[in-house]
Amino acid sequence: MKPAFPAIAAYTAVSALGDGVDAHARALRAGMGGLRRNDYAPPGQPPLPCWIGRVAGLEDDPPADGTVDTRLHRLLARALRQDGFAARLQAALRRHGPARVALVLGTSTANIEASEQAYRRLEDGRLPADLRDARLHHLDGPAQWLAARTGIAGPRYTLSTACSASAKAFALAARLLAADLADAVLVAGADSLCASTLYGFNALELVDAAPCRPFDRARAGLSIGEAAALALLCRAAGAADAPRLLACGESSDAHHLSAPHPQGTGALRALEQALQACGLRAGDFDYINLHGTGSRQNDAVEATLVAQALPGVAASATKGATGHTLGAAGALEAVLSLLALRHGVLPASLGCTAPEAAIAPQLVQEPRERPLRRALSFSFGFGGSNACLALAGAEAV
Template identity: 55%
Template sequence: MPVSTIPLAITAYTATTALGHGIDAQLDALRQARSGLRPNDFGNAALPCWIGRVDGVEDSPLAAEHAAWDCRNNRLAWLGLRQDGFLARVRAARERYGADRVALLLGTSTASIGATEEAYRRLDAAGEFARDPRHPEIHAPHSLAAFVAAALSLEGPCMTISTACSSSAKVFASAERMLRLGLVDAAVVGGVDTLCDSVLFGFNALELVSAAPCRPFDATRNGISIGEAAGFALLERTDVAPDAPRLLGYGEASDAYHMSTPHPQGLGAELALREALARAGLAAEQVDYINLHGTASVKNDEVEAALVERTFPAGTRASSSKGFTGHTLGAAGIVEAAIALLAIEHGLIPGNLGGRTPDPVCGPQFAWRNERRRVDVALSNSFGFGGNNACLVFARGGFPA
């Protein structure tokens, strides 16, 4: 079983999704049960579905000194970084600890593959990429983290984690280990994924995209709505911010079952959940809210609902927020970490938007509508292709009192 994990203070966090730019926009939409999904108006070829598109990405150019990193994914990253005073918080951490003592760990599923898709649409007469003043590195998975490292002037360990839809949950685990070993004093974690043809047509080819807005845990659900998002958090030791909300634990496990279908009994998901609770030193009964992976794919929701039903008491509340944001893929972990933190901070259990006819497999834990109650402990589940599972445990500052 895991070695002792140190709690970390989340001293700043931000999210930008189809619900709007920054944390207040997320909170406002959650409170009003307002979805950010819209009919697909993205891309070069029409695909009839609904998407969670962030407004204003195209109108958000990078600073002139970073123009060589320009692409839609990095624009969304930059848009996201400028919300909620996040840049100033990172600057303060950099000055406090030193640029080489702050890690940068970002999750993404496809990084700036959209720029590569675009280059293939504009090949020159010789069949090569047309001349382009931008960094060739925008055509690699590390494009996002390399740009953000430059934008934040960070000089510590810098790594992209790309495990599909668990990517930006796993960054919290890597950050905790680096802090525990004393390699760094703080970590900027997060993730960004943007809409692109690869994921729209890829998930469509797998018959996983719904033509209608996604309906997580609904008996009639028939697929996901793809979204895009940017989210970031600053992690430090709890002694510098005893009242800040905390990362108490995490779990990571592999299904060892199938590349694109979850284990039928949710084995990897359950291992990740049990490890997360064990690291946090918590019993399932102490969990107030679970932000579920809840993609609205037939299989994921069936497996995950059964896991919730057999693990948690009726008093634990659970919901998916994919009906608000769409499935933001590699950014889902950080976006849903932010929603779990909002639940703790504001005593808001977001209702499971889009689920009108509950699947009978869902237990009494499901919050189908918004609920107000105190939340001390909130979990977030993130599961990805390749059977890659992660679960995060967040708690109110000072918990347990």
């Protein structure tokens, strides 16, 4: 039986590249990046000497509701305002009923920026009175907030597998649709700048002092970014002219909590699973959005893996443009891949001037325009959590 691939009826994102799909498509076409010198730091601290992918002007956005007005919720609220996304979602809620619309939100740190603020001004060891709302301090807070704000009353999930979280959110959404437990699923990926990840990756010596250089031989770590990306999945019958989610392969490295498997065993398994699930071969894909963080180990393993398993397929990492948006990266890079397919543009791997030999022949260093049918997107996370999304443009279905 031919599998019924879910349709991606609407999608949008906010990141360091801008707000909404047009801003992102413009940046991809022009090969423009959004990294800036780090100007985000806890009060009284000098900013760490590095570069970040910051979403501009969040501080001036309208408050994202009462006691839970956090940086992350402002990111999500701004994303909802782009490209008519909120209206598309409301139409789905009206059409199917709120209980038939589900939410799967992938994040690594949720509202921890609010917990950080609270710990800087504890009152006799207690959370300050204005920062006691539980949704500020546990991982499911943003999904609870987003479901309440949008009116989604179906199953609600927060998936948190570090940097593969919002890629894996697509897989869970597809399973909810396939089992007929929902008629539409909002997939969200969101992570905001926060001290935890800046200082945490800094402590692991995984942050480049220069703008990150994925796959460059001189790369020295990642640049942290923030983003919110949204996708509305539904059964294909309801959206014949939409792009499709063909598959999501998932696997574990079973090797190390913070370092990739040296032979890329888990990542390869995720790829093979995705290809098997959609019945396609490596050569059926025209573009690979690489995980490509700029870390020494990740990029070395991924370059070898891609050269061996996906030879000749044009590939690039977009984290040189957006920064590593951690739990949001899977969804953000799915959106960037969908834009690549829609506009027929191969995004450039910004920051890479002298690529690793293994991947050099297929690494895209300048944006190139050409018709694209299908794309793969890799996401690998701490804990050895791997995901590989397979996507098809509307014309390729």
